[in-house]
Amino acid sequence: MQAVDGVSLELAAGETLGLLGETGSGKSTIAWSVLGLVPPPGRIEGGAIRLLGRDLLSVQEEELRRIRGKQLGLIVQNARAHLNPLVPIGVQIANAYSSHTEASPRDAFQVAVDTLERVAIPDPERRARAFPHELSGGMAQRVMIAMAIVNSPRVLIADEPTMGLDVTIQAQILDLLADQVDSLGASTLLITRDLGIVANYCTRVAVLYAGQVVETAPVNEFFRHPRHPYSIGLLDSATLQYVGRRVRPLKGLPPDFINLPPGCRFNPRCLFASDICRATAPSLEEVAPDHFVRCFRHKEVAEWHRS
Amino acid sequence: MASILSVERLVKRFPAPGAAKAFIWAVSDVSFDIEKGETLGLVGESGSGKTTVGRCLLRLVEPTSGRIVFLDQDIAKMNLRDFRSLRAKIQIVFQEPHESLDPRMTIAAAIGEPLKLVKHMTRLEQSDRIIEVARQVLIPKEDLTKYPHELSGGQLQRAGVARAMITNPELIVLDEPTSLLDSSVRAEIMELLIDLQQKTDVSYLFVSHDLTSVEHISHRVAVMYLGKIVETGTTKQVFEAPLHPYTRSLLSSVLVADPAKEHVRAPLVGEIPSPINRPTGCFLHTRCPIAIDACRTVTPELVDLGRGHRVSCIRVAPLPSQVFARNQLVAWTDNRGFARAEGTDGQRTELGTERH
Numbered sequence: 111m112q113a114v115d116g117v118s119l120e121l122a123a124g125e126t127l128g129l130l131g132e133t134g135s136g137k138s139t140i141a142w143s144v145l146g147l148v149p150p151p152g153r154i155e156g157g158a159i160r161l162l163g164r165d166l167l168s169v170q171e172e173e174l175r176r177i178r179g180k181q182l183g184l185i186v187q188n189a190r191a192h193l194n195p196l197v198p199i200g201v202q203i204a205n206a207y208s209s210h211t212e213a214s215p216r217d218a219f220q221v222a223v224d225t226l227e228r229v230a231i232p233d234p235e236r237r238a239r240a241f242p243h244e245l246s247g248g249m250a251q252r253v254m255i256a257m258a259i260v261n262s263p264r265v266l267i268a269d270e271p272t273m274g275l276d277v278t279i280q281a282q283i284l285d286l287l288a289d290q291v292d293s294l295g296a297s298t299l300l301i302t303r304d305l306g307i308v309a310n311y312c313t314r315v316a317v318l319y320a321g322q323v324v325e326t327a328p329v330n331e332f333f334r335h336p337r338h339p340y341s342i343g344l345l346d347s348a349t350l351q352y353v354g355r356r357v358r359p360l361k362g363l364p365p366d367f368i369n370l371p372p373g374c375r376f377n378p379r380c381l382f383a384s385d386i387c388r389a390t391a392p393s394l395e396e397v398a399p400d401h402f403v404r405c406f407r408h409k410e411v412a413e414w415h416r417s
Numbered sequence: 418m419a420s421i422l423s424v425e426r427l428v429k430r431f432p433a434p435g436a437a438k439a440f441i442w443a444v445s446d447v448s449f450d451i452e453k454g455e456t457l458g459l460v461g462e463s464g465s466g467k468t469t470v471g472r473c474l475l476r477l478v479e480p481t482s483g484r485i486v487f488l489d490q491d492i493a494k495m496n497l498r499d500f501r502s503l504r505a506k507i508q509i510v511f512q513e514p515h516e517s518l519d520p521r522m523t524i525a526a527a528i529g530e531p532l533k534l535v536k537h538m539t540r541l542e543q544s545d546r547i548i549e550v551a552r553q554v555l556i557p558k559e560d561l562t563k564y565p566h567e568l569s570g571g572q573l574q575r576a577g578v579a580r581a582m583i584t585n586p587e588l589i590v591l592d593e594p595t596s597l598l599d600s601s602v603r604a605e606i607m608e609l610l611i612d613l614q615q616k617t618d619v620s621y622l623f624v625s626h627d628l629t630s631v632e633h634i635s636h637r638v639a640v641m642y643l644g645k646i647v648e649t650g651t652t653k654q655v656f657e658a659p660l661h662p663y664t665r666s667l668l669s670s671v672l673v674a675d676p677a678k679e680h681v682r683a684p685l686v687g688e689i690p691s692p693i694n695r696p697t698g699c700f701l702h703t704r705c706p707i708a709i710d711a712c713r714t715v716t717p718e719l720v721d722l723g724r725g726h727r728v729s730c731i732r733v734a735p736l737p738s739q740v741f742a743r744n745q746l747v748a749w750t751d752n753r754g755f756a757r758a759e760g761t762d763g764q765r766t767e768l769g770t771e772r773h
Contacts, residue, residue: 132599133570246688276462276626277670278685284672285682303599306672329676347604348674350633360601363569 113139113152113367115321119299121265126291126298128312128329130305130344134364136321137301141269144299145184146174162264180210183258183266183296185287187273189250193242199253200226200238207260225256229286248279252286259290266291269301284311305348309333317341320364320375323394327401337397337408339380342415374405382407382414420486421587421620422451422474427483427493429469433693441692443469445644447483451588454614456621458635458652460628460667464689466644471590471624475509476500488587505534508581512593514573517580518565525551525561528579535584546583553616554579554609571602575609582613588620596627607633628671632656640664643692643700646719650726660728662705699730707732 114136121127131137142148144159146166159166161181166174178184186192194202203222207213213221219238226234229252242250251271258266268287272280288311291298300312308315308329316326317338325338336342343360362379365371374392377383386406394402405411427447433439444466451457461467472478474485476497485493487507492500508531511517518527529547532538538546551561554575565573574594581589591610595603607630614621625631631638632652639649640663648661659665662683669683685704690696696703702712711731719727 132601248688277628278462278667279688281670281672281682281684285684304672305600305674309674309676310672333674333676343601345674347601348629350604350607350629361605363571 112155113321114143116157117318117321117323119316119323119326121297121299123297124295125314126288126300126312128308128315129299129301129318130303130308130315131301131318132303132344132364135318137303137318138269139321140318141184141267141299141301144267145178145182146171176210179206179263180261181264183261183263185251185254185258185266185268185271187270188247189254190242190245190247193250193253195242198239198241199245203238203253203257203260206257210261221260222256225260226253228259228290229253229256231256247275248283251275251279251283255283255287255290259294262294262296264296266296266298267301268298270303271300272307287311305345317344320370321367322375322404323402324376324404325402326394327398331398331401335398335401335412336415337401337403337412338376338405339382339411340376342411376405382411419453420450421453421455421488422622423484423486424449424470424474425484425486427470427473427485428481429466429473429478430481436693439693442644442695443692444473447641447644447646449639449646449649451620451622453587453620454618455637456614456623456635458631458638459622459624459641460626460631460638461641462626462667462689464643464692465641466692467624467626467641468592470641471509471592471622474588474590474622475504475507477509501534505531505584506587507590508584508586508588509590509592510574510577510581510594512596514570514577515565517577518573520565523562523564524556524568524576527565528561528576528583531580531584550579550583553582553613569602570598571605574598574602574606578606578609578613582617582619585617586619588622590622590624592624593626594623595630596625603630610634628656628668640667643689643695645700645729647701647729648727649719650724654724654726658726660722660726660733661730662707662732663701666706 117140119127129137129140139148143154144166148154154167161177166177169177193199200219200222203225204215204218207221208215208218223234223238226238231237231249231252245253271287272283275283284307300307302308312329314326314328315332316323317340318324319340325332325336325341336345340360347360360379365375365378371378373388373390374380374383377387380387384407392404392406394404397403397408425448427444429444430440430442433441447470449457459467459470469478473480476492480493483493484491487503490503492503525547528551529543532543532546551558556572556575556579560568560572568576577594595606598606610621611634613619623631623634635652637650638652638655639646640655640661641647642663648655648659648664655664656668659668666683666685683706687704690700690703698713698715699705699708699717702708705712709732715731717729717731719729721727
């Protein structure tokens with residue numbers, strides 16, 4: 111089974127790319143691939159992952175470990191589950207720091223305290239000695255961000271960083287993340303299923319469906335002129351705004367990776383599917399400057415959406 | 418119109434673990450009504466007590482005090498055997514369909530299980546009813562003989578809805594029924610719930626933190642914070658002209674899926690306080706941007722500001738009938754003693770004067 115197939119993404123300096131997909135679209139697999147952490151028996155069959163000009167797929171494990179954490183920072187959902195429950199959070203951040211520097215434990219701990227302050231943890235000196243179970247979900251997510259930025263990475267990968275948090279806390283965390291990314295001048299790959307997050311925090315978006323990018327565009331262009339029927343279905347579902355017509359929210363389910371339909375992978379759920387869609391797989395085509403769509407019938411789709 | 422349900426001064430406290438005389442105050446003094454065919458949205462973040470309210474209605478947790486009048490009977494104090502005869506009329510759909518669907522039962526058996534609350538039905542009538550309700554929620558016949566692990570999250574939630582609908586209830590508590598689903602599946606379930614209400618005139622208590630869904634499905638809304646209702650009114654009143662600082666902050670945290678709409682933030686500082694050691698006065702004063710000294714000592718009451726729009730905040734006074742678009746509201750300034758909203762176009766609108 112191929113969880114991800116022929117995905118090309120480019121992250122420019124300072125850019126926040128939203129990787130949008132629903133359950134099973136392959137979005138997390140892409141994150142793990144970039145980090146070289148695809149769990150066995152999974153493996154990367156082909157392609158290249160270049161960071162600052164170096165191909166991460168060809169470097170040795172040792173070297174990859176150096177890059178990971180130094181130049182790549184990872185923020186995952188449900189941070190509490192990913193922190194070591196037996197080690198104070200300040201020590202965990204200090205360890206992340208000292209594994210990439212020659213700093214003394216004392217200096218590293220001070221860096222950890224400073225970083226906790228940067229992520230707006232109140233009373234960071236004391237909090238640094240707290241254990242993960244003493245933190246609320248929002249606090250744990252801040253600690254995760256602190257750990258990801260402590261080495262001033264060039265690229266941050268945030269995999270649904272606010273999943274399961276309340277909306278007021280979600281806004282706090284995403285604002286914080288955006289501020290930190292800004293001050294580092296880093297680029298972010300923001301993996302999410304939430305179009306609200308994409309609209310408010312991303313500069314570009316790539317929509318994943320069944321392991322393929324089906325549409326990618328700058329955010330403003332995407333929301334104004336979505337072209338892929340799947341993107342439009344997602345937009346309608348997200349806002350629940352069915353403006354007069356009861357828009358057919360997306361019917362059915364994404365295909366099984368073991369049993370992909372011939373032709374376009376979206377065709378069984380698509381209102382526009384015609385013979386060619388059922389026979390031939392479409393490729394990504396540039397339909398407007400920097401706006402790519404994988405759909406034979408994007409012109410009709412765009413027209414229908416406008417009407 | 419007649420109320421199906423009338424909740425009066427409901428309180429639920431739990432003993433705090435490890436402390437002899439301390440309590441977790443999950444619900445304090447909550448009152449609301451639901452009419453026939455109406456949906457009340459009960460909104461709040463984790464720890465607001467909204468789920469506990471829903472569970473009290475089914476006696477899944479026992480209320481500490483207060484009245485729950487359902488079909489003219491107080492079910493809060495009723496003994497459980499008598500309540501059982503009413504249970505067919507009040508049902509619940511859980512966030513996790515697995516909570517209500519036994520993994521060893523087929524979908525048909527799980528959907529039909531509540532029929533044991535209904536007397537005098539033959540086997541044949543029961544299976545006819547299962548098929549009928551499955552058709553209503555669009556579960557294909559071949560799925561009825563499957564087991565829960567064979568269905569997707571969306572299909573399971575349909576089964577959860579069918580199970581709740583099968584006894585023809587007057588009221589269904591929908592406890593975050595869509596919050597674990599992808600947005601496309603969520604949209605389908607929302608449409609289904611609205612359709613079923615139109616066909617059967619069932620009432621819903623829709624408990625959720627997902628404001629987009631609440632706005633979509635509810636006729637009226639009640640906003641909870643730390644066990645209390647802080648604002649209630651029609652969906653339009655609460656979503657288009659929110660008055661309580663907590664409601665306004667909550668709504669401003671919703672990320673609208675449209676980059677052309679300017680996102681206006683009215684953040685609350687910090688996190689929700691502990692329900693064991695609740696703040697004095699107004700529970701929000703520790704995080705509120707317009708709190709004054711009096712908020713620390715005075716406990717605000719829900720005050721009707723006109724047409725049933727009720728707000729519990731001493732900083733908000735009755736309003737002239739203004740309606741604001743949600744995104745026009747920016748912030749409050751209190752330097753001259755006024756609660757204010759500032760429009761994105763720079764126009765200032767007075768919201769109300771301070772009351773002493």
